[in-house]
Every structure is written in C-alpha cells, then in structure tokens.
Amino acid sequence: MNKILVGVVFGLVLGAIDGATAWFTPDVRPMMTGIMVGSSIKGMIVGLLSGWFARKVQSTKWGIVVGAALGLLFAFLVAAMPSPGGKHYYLEIMLPGFVVGAIIGFLTQRLGTQPRSTTLSR
Amino acid sequence: MDLNDSVLDHLRAIGDAPDLEGTRYVLEQEIGRGGMGVVYAAHDRDLDRRVALKVLDVAFAGEARLIARLEHPAVVPIYESGVLSDGRSYYAMKLIAGERLDRYAAGTASQAERIRVIRRIAEVLAFAHSEGVIHRDLKPQNVMVGEFGEVYVMDWGVEAIRGTAAYRAPESQTDARSDIYSLGALMQAVLPAPGSPALQAIAAKCMRTVPAERYPSATAFLADIDRFEAGERVEAWSEPLWHRVQRFASRNSILLWLLAAYAAVKFVIFFLRAF
Numbered sequence: 483m484n485k486i487l488v489g490v491v492f493g494l495v496l497g498a499i500d501g502a503t504a505w506f507t508p509d510v511r512p513m514m515t516g517i518m519v520g521s522s523i524k525g526m527i528v529g530l531l532s533g534w535f536a537r538k539v540q541s542t543k544w545g546i547v548v549g550a551a552l553g554l555l556f557a558f559l560v561a562a563m564p565s566p567g568g569k570h571y572y573l574e575i576m577l578p579g580f581v582v583g584a585i586i587g588f589l590t591q592r593l594g595t596q597p598r599s600t601t602l603s604r
Numbered sequence: 605m606d607l608n609d610s611v612l613d614h615l616r617a618i619g620d621a622p623d624l625e626g627t628r629y630v631l632e633q634e635i636g637r638g639g640m641g642v643v644y645a646a647h648d649r650d651l652d653r654r655v656a657l658k659v660l661d662v663a664f665a666g667e668a669r670l671i672a673r674l675e676h677p678a679v680v681p682i683y684e685s686g687v688l689s690d691g692r693s694y695y696a697m698k699l700i701a702g703e704r705l706d707r708y709a710a711g712t713a714s715q716a717e718r719i720r721v722i723r724r725i726a727e728v729l730a731f732a733h734s735e736g737v738i739h740r741d742l743k744p745q746n747v748m749v750g751e752f753g754e755v756y757v758m759d760w761g762v763e764a765i766r767g768t769a770a771y772r773a774p775e776s777q778t779d780a781r782s783d784i785y786s787l788g789a790l791m792q793a794v795l796p797a798p799g800s801p802a803l804q805a806i807a808a809k810c811m812r813t814v815p816a817e818r819y820p821s822a823t824a825f826l827a828d829i830d831r832f833e834a835g836e837r838v839e840a841w842s843e844p845l846w847h848r849v850q851r852f853a854s855r856n857s858i859l860l861w862l863l864a865a866y867a868a869v870k871f872v873i874f875f876l877r878a879f
Contacts (some may be wrong), residue, residue, distance in 0.1 A: 506874055542858065574873050581866040588858060 485594035492589045497525020500582050529586050530554045536590040545591035546575025546584045552589050553583015622659045656699040668695035671760050678728035680756050701751045706744035709794045718794050724755035730822035733780040742786035775793040781815040802832050805841035
C-alpha cells in the first residue's frame with residue numbers, strides 16, 4: 483500500500499471514529515450522520531495531504547508536525563461552520579482534529595511504501 | 605652470576621626471535637603469541653611502513669593461503685608470505701592499530717556498539733563458511749577492534765587446531781556449526797551481564813550441545829540479531845506475554861503517546877462541557 487492510500491484509509495477510519503465521539507455531546511446527537519460523514523471526509527483529505535508529504539519527506543517528526551497542522555486547519559474550517567442553533571464548537575472540533583492529524587501524519591511516515599525511483603535514459 | 609627473570613626473559617626472546625635475514629623486514633617486538641606461531645611488529649624497509657609479521661610452525665604453513673582466499677573487510681589483508689632461513693614459514697599482514705576484543709569488552713562500549721562488533725564477526729563467518737573455510741578457534745583474543753571501529757577476525761584455523769576450551773564446541777567433528785557455538789560463547793563474553801533475555805537466548809541457541817539445535821548458519825544468526833535490533837520477536841526465545849506487551853509499547857511509544865493525548869483531549873472536553 484502506498485503512503486497516500488495509507489493516509490486516506492487511516493484518515494477515513496480515524497475521522498469516522500473522531501466523528502462518532504460527538505455522540506458524547508448530547509446537543510449534536512441529531513446530526514450524528516452528518517458529523518461522521520464530514521469528519522471522515524476531513525480525515526481523508528488530511529490523510530491524502532499527509533501521505534503526499536510523507537512521499538516527499540521521510541521524517542517522523544515533520545510528519546507529525548505537518549499532519550497536526552493540516553488537522554488543525556481543516557478542523558478550523560469545519561468548526562467555522564455554525565451548527566443549526568448558530569453555535570460554534572471550536573474547542574470540541576479543533577483540539578481533537580489537531581491530535582488526529584498528528585496521528586495520521588505519524589502513520590503515513592511509518593507505514594506504506596515509497597514509490598520506486600525511476601532512472602531516465604536518453 | 606645471578607640472572608633475574610627479566611634478563612632470562614630477554615635472553616629467551618632473543619633466542620626465539622626469527623632470523624629475518626634475506627627478507628625486507630626488520631624485527632621490532634613481539635606483539636602476540638598463539639598455538640600456531642608468534643606475531644611480531646616489523647618494519648618493511650621497501651615500503652617504509654610497519655607491518656605485522658606472523659612466524660608459523662612449519663605444520664601450519666597453509667594458513668596464509670587460507671586467509672588469502674578470504675578477501676573481506678573483516679579479514680586482515682596479507683601482503684606477502686615466505687620461508688625464513690630456519691625453515692619456518694612467515695607472512696606479513698596489515699598491522700592493526702586498536703585493541704583486542706577481550707580488552708574492548710572490558711571497557712565502556714555500549715550494548716549497541718558491542719552488538720555491532722558481534723554482527724561484523726558473524727558477517728565474516730558467513731562469508732568464510734560460504735567459501736568453505738571454518739575458523740575453528742573463534743574467541744575474543746582472536747578479534748581486533750580497530751581505532752576507527754573496524755573489526756578484524758584473525759587466526760583463521762587449519763585442520764590441526766581444535767580451539768580454546770571455553771569457546772570450543774563439544775563435538776569432535778568440527779564444521780560451520782562449531783563456529784556458531786564459538787560465536788555464542790564469544791557473544792556471552794562480550795555482552796554486559798545481565799543483558800537482554802532475548803540476546804541471552806540467542807547466545808544460548810548458538811551454544812546448544814546438539815549441533816542441529818543451533819542456528820544452521822551465521823546468516824540465520826544475523827537474521828535473529830536483525831529482529832532483535834528492529835524490536836521484533838527473536839526466533840531463539842519464546843517470550844512471555846508481559847515481555848511481548850513491553851516490546852510492543854517500546855516499539856510504538858510515539859503512537860501510544862498520541863493516542864493517550866487524543867483520549868486526554870476528549871476527556872477534558874467532556875468534563876468541561878459537563879461542569
């Protein structure tokens with residue numbers, strides 16, 4: 483499995499799990515399906531970008547940093563959208579999104595194969 | 605006239621010293637002595653450099669040819685061989701600046717560094733065995749660690765050699781697995797005690813009394829060392845569950861910390877909302 487696919491798969495799974503934890507917030511339970519789908523898509527995008535970064539740079543430290551930054555950025559974009567009640571859940575979305583991004587960044591560095599280098603000949 | 609011990613030793617050394625007349629070497633001093641001969645530091649007049657000169661008993665004259673077959677970074681290269689005027693064979697080789705493995709092991713080298721040395725010894729054994737050469741007398745005194753960390757295995761055995769008791773396999777018929785036994789004994793001597801149970805198990809597997817129960821080759825030994833260094837389960841040891849958990853935790857410590865951070869974040873958010 484290549485690193486981008488690793489990122490997408492783990493992003494999807496971790497995003498879905500992260501979305502599912504919204505069940506512990508009673509106010510948003512009616513919107514669980516939408517939250518889980520949105521969180522999964524967010525995770526996949528973070529995974530895709532982290533996987534692409536892992537193909538370019540082999541560094542666990544920078545993988546975690548970039549994954550966390552991407553997770554924070556996309557969590558902010560999601561949190562910026564208000565709930566039907568007009569409330570914003572910045573803390574509840576951005577803080578876990580930051581850590582989930584770090585986990586995805588770590589996994590894309592540790593798992594998956596690098597593309598084979600090719601030599602061009604004239 | 606009284607002759608004290610140092611004078612007697614000096615006279616004995618002069619008496620034993622080889623006559624290098626007719627060679628390009630000038631004798632400096634004795635630097636080692638073994639069952640097969642004596643090693644001297646000497647000066648090569650032609651190339652103006654120091655060399656190690658091993659003067660052998662005639663019976664072991666095939667040693668130089670044996671070593672010359674082994675072109676490997678961990679085998680001391682031979683420059684020249686010949687016969688002295690007294691009929692004894694000699695060969696000149698690179699003079700290694702460094703220390704013997706037994707002295708090195710008594711020092712402060714880390715476990716990782718000691719494993720690196722053992723790995724180098726196993727690599728050269730694997731190579732020698734593939735060439736049909738068996739060492740027969742592998743022990744710390746026959747390994748040098750150079751000043752740049754390079755490792756040299758010396759005194760490659762010939763048929764007449766039966767090895768040193770503490771490192772010698774119990775079987776009478778020696779083969780590659782006898783060297784594996786000696787490698788295990790050497791590993792026990794070099795690693796600090798009490799070491800990792802996995803490493804102890806690897807050494808113990810090398811030293812099984814029944815040759816068929818040892819590693820079949822130095823390559824198989826190296827594969828287990830690789831597994832140990834990668835934090836994986838070694839073939840030589842069926843580890844208990846708690847050790848497996850410990851190994852998993854140490855291999856995946858970053859991931860476990862990240863998961864713990866996620867759980868902590870969720871926990872804090874939950875309680876912030878609840879109160």
